[in-house]
Amino acid sequence: MAAIIGSPTRYIQGKGEMKNLCSYADKFGKNLFILTSASGRKRVEPAINEGNKDSNLVYDVFNGECCMTEINRIIKIVEEAGSDVIIGIGGGKIHDTSKAVAYYTKKPVIIVPTIASTDAPCSALSVIYTDEGVFEKYLFLPSSPDMVMVDTDIVCKAPVRLLISGMGDALATYFEARACKRSDASNCVGGKCTLAAMNLAQLCYDTLMENGVQAMIAAKEGICTKAVENVIEANTYLSGIGFESGGLAGAHAIHNGFTAIPETHKMYHGEKVAFGTLVQLVLEDAGEDEIMEVIDFCSEIGLPVTLKGLGIEEVKPEQIMEVARLACAPDDTMGNMPFDVQPEDLYAAIMGADALGRYYTEE
Numbered sequence: 589m590a591a592i593i594g595s596p597t598r599y600i601q602g603k604g605e606m607k608n609l610c611s612y613a614d615k616f617g618k619n620l621f622i623l624t625s626a627s628g629r630k631r632v633e634p635a636i637n638e639g640n641k642d643s644n645l646v647y648d649v650f651n652g653e654c655c656m657t658e659i660n661r662i663i664k665i666v667e668e669a670g671s672d673v674i675i676g677i678g679g680g681k682i683h684d685t686s687k688a689v690a691y692y693t694k695k696p697v698i699i700v701p702t703i704a705s706t707d708a709p710c711s712a713l714s715v716i717y718t719d720e721g722v723f724e725k726y727l728f729l730p731s732s733p734d735m736v737m738v739d740t741d742i743v744c745k746a747p748v749r750l751l752i753s754g755m756g757d758a759l760a761t762y763f764e765a766r767a768c769k770r771s772d773a774s775n776c777v778g779g780k781c782t783l784a785a786m787n788l789a790q791l792c793y794d795t796l797m798e799n800g801v802q803a804m805i806a807a808k809e810g811i812c813t814k815a816v817e818n819v820i821e822a823n824t825y826l827s828g829i830g831f832e833s834g835g836l837a838g839a840h841a842i843h844n845g846f847t848a849i850p851e852t853h854k855m856y857h858g859e860k861v862a863f864g865t866l867v868q869l870v871l872e873d874a875g876e877d878e879i880m881e882v883i884d885f886c887s888e889i890g891l892p893v894t895l896k897g898l899g900i901e902e903v904k905p906e907q908i909m910e911v912a913r914l915a916c917a918p919d920d921t922m923g924n925m926p927f928d929v930q931p932e933d934l935y936a937a938i939m940g941a942d943a944l945g946r947y948y949t950e951e
């Protein structure tokens with residue numbers, strides 16, 4: 589099997605870049621369709637207008653769900669307006685909707701994240717829900733977005749919990765890629781991991797260890813230091829390429845299992861993935877140094893290392909067993925681990941990770 593790496597054609601990141609959006613989009617055309625939330629539009633429109641020379645802009649407010657009804661509604665607007673390029677400005681669901689609209693209308697797409705809470709912006713994937721918000725299907729796209737543009741001034745003004753959550757998602761990248769490499773599993777773009785993807789995953793982890801704490805402290809006050817910029821790149825780009833072209837394994841499967849517990853619903857994706865990372869390390873019987881480094885990092889920046897931290901006040905063994913069973917489902921990515929994982933093994937690893945987390949964080 590070939591080694592394959594996927595990536596956006598261009599990744600742009602910097603302070604105050606929003607005003608350059610029209611000139612970056614110019615290489616695709618002058619008629620721009622922009623999907624945002626109502627509040628997002630208020631925040632970005634002045635900067636976009638400031639830099640606009642002669643592009644025609646059509647804005648539309650996102651209805652809140654990435655579902656086929658919404659995608660079809662937007663396709664109609666895009667076609668009637670004769671737009672040349674689709675631009676999605678905001679968070680995950682706006683990006684996924686924009687990618688899907690671009691795919692169905694065969695137009696280029698520019699993704700503009702205003703938060704750095706997950707590694708989804710760079711990926712060739714849209715998650716489609718029903719009108720009621722229940723998971724419906726994955727739409728695997730033939731290519732990554734044409735362009736991803738991040739204005740770090742805007743991202744660092746968002747609530748800091750989002751940046752921290754993004755670090756939780758990025759924390760898993762290296763360990764999941766390493767597990768896939770050990771098991772010779774395929775990545776998310778249907779190939780083996782390249783040297784480049786493995787090294788980006790490693791760099792992602794190193795960047796968090798080096799800059800994560802400082803970035804959290806600065807971003808809490810809305811200050812965009814070099815550490816914040818490095819972490820935004822780690823969360824968005826390094827983790828994005830790293831997970832898609834390195835592969836997913838235990839941490840994300842464990843995350844998916846935890847979604848079955850209602851108490852965890854108020855936790856963000858990356859917060860659950862961070863705990864999933866700790867569980868994967870316990871499952872692998874990773875060295876103490878590595879486990880301690882992850883526990884220290886998580887507790888320092890405010891990512892959960894215990895079940896209580898995930899919102900589960902009362903731990904019920906049968907509920908944790910259900911998480912373990914779901915995480916070991918044959919269509920999830922637990923099968924990418926380099927050894928056979930039975931629900932009983934995973935149950936023990938979840939309880940073991942929780943015990944370790946409590947031991948080191950509760951005096």
Ligand SMILES: [Zn+2]
Nearest residue numbers: 706707757861
């Ligand atoms: Zn993730």
